[in-house]
Amino acid sequence: MTTTAAHNTAENHIFEADVARLLHMMVHSVYSDKDVFLRELISNAADASEKLRFEAIATPTLLANDPDSRITLSLDEEKRQLVVEDNGIGMSRDELIEALGTIARSGTRAFMERIEANKAGEGAQLIGQFGVGFYSCFMVAERVDVVSRRAGADEAWLWSSDGRGSYSVSPVDVVDSPSRGTRITLQLMEDAKTYTSRWSVERIVKEQSGHVPVPIKIIEKPGAEPIQLTDGTALWTRSKSDISTEEYTDFYRGISGQYDEPAVTVHFRAEGRHEYTALAFVPGSQPFDMFDPDRKGRMKLYVKRVFITDDTELMPRYLRFVRGLIDTADLPLNVSREMIQASPILAAIRKGVTSRVVAAIEKLAETDADAFIKFWENFGSVVKEGIYEDFERRSQLIALSRFRTTASNDGYRSLADYVKDAKQDQSAIYYLTGNSLDQLKASPQLEGFRARGIEVLLLTDSIDSFWVMNAPEFEGRTFKSITQGTADLAQFATPNDEAATKSETSADLESFIAFARETLAEQVSDVRASDRLTESAVCLVASEQGYDRQMEKILQGAGRLQSAAKPILEINLDHPLVKGIAAKDDGSSLREDAALLLLDQARILDGDRPVDPRAFAERLTRVFQRALQF
């Protein structure tokens, strides 16, 4: 026995800062439902068995004389211990330190920040959807010992911690370790005794882990015979009609690490040219890593029930929130990652599954408007990436999209709604892009459209600026930015028909426009009369060619555009201020100040700053002083 030797050679390690934070959150229990720790440990054990089966394809000797995967839960009420043991791949010393001392999952840090920033509100809800992994066992255990022996290795290691900042790693004699795999011993807290009761544990396992594809056994007290709790049959191989909604939900929770209900479940077997089974879920809430910059999906690939990888693109990126698996008999078991990426079979499968998922979302839109809106609020901003990226399904995805518009009030509108209510002769679908709905609603560029009852889409996701440029048309109508080019609104009558006939441009106004054009020549490409303004005096628009104003800002922000094109300043000739200034040509500096102030005002209305804040303030002061002299 090397127990003493082990203690002598124990190395102490401090947890990585993010782990320490996560542990702190665990112990000060953001989770009200502590049972989930068991699901996390079982899910890791099942993953370890699947990894072993995969490695054993190339190296069958790894299975030695113990080919069948199993997970065993052993209870000891007297010692207040729960042991979770698997005969999976196991961990080497370095893997123990890497896996149980750091957080590998991307997005976790950002997620923790969100939760910490908003404990009371969103945080409490979010944490419930977040699979917290191994560290969750510190919610119920005052000490955790992990003994692990990697398949094929002749050494074993003990990782041990009380979850308070540090852990130790020491060698263990192989006779004290499983012959292969990992044994996790939880020394339970006083108030977590219930996890040594067979009935509690059995209930939790059946509820949470009933469909783990590895059989689970329980040993209810030291010396007792193991009893089988679940048989490890893969749910997806069963016929759809034999599977209840609860079973699907349990399975979804297990595979996704989320605790909500799936919004959509797609389960089918394809036969014919390609043979595969797909079981895919659209989550009921946003996965925590949805906005990761790498935009990776997490669908699992199985070949003949052997888990191969979850690190390949089985779904297009705009469906990266979909969770589930594809199991095929058409690929060889020893398929390499490179082969997977290049495989035409997988490309065909991917296409097939994508079509079915999109069709199921369309069906949701048709059959349950409320559920669809919830889906759209969760995932719409990601789905719209598909309009930009998936040429083949572009029109389908545009038709699925829902929008805030000037006519949507608190709800959403589809483009079919838009077209149905469009004006006669209206050949465009008008849109306005920006960062927030409130800012968009206050845009001067909307005024003329509002006055004429012409609906405008209000687009606030950054992807919107991209897809509108790529979306050629919807039912014969093109998309047109209302901050670009001419508005051509004169053809549409206003309700009181006032502005429908363009106001005569007086000589004074003509001369003021010419003056402003000259004065502002360095900053704007043109100054012209506007038909899109009814209340505001001025606004900025982009020229017909090139990008619209919001797109320019996005590209500049991303460093992909050196300098923006000069905008056009549009002036509302019916505005009293404009009329007044035009009439007052007394040779003073007022006209110049007014032209420059109007330009800055237009910039501010666009959410920008005056180019020269000091000069702006001085000009404003001069105009005030002049006003006060009257």
Ligand SMILES: Nc1ncnc2c1ncn2[C@@H]1O[C@H](COP(=O)(O)OP(=O)(O)OP(=O)(O)O)[C@@H](O)[C@H]1O
């Ligand atoms: N029983 C086990 N056998 C082998 N490796 C394990 C076992 N338990 C944990 N690990 C290793 O520890 C890592 C961290 O586990 P943790 O549960 O924290 O996150 P995860 O499983 O990677 O993420 P997720 O919960 O999203 O699946 C795992 O990725 C795995 O490499």
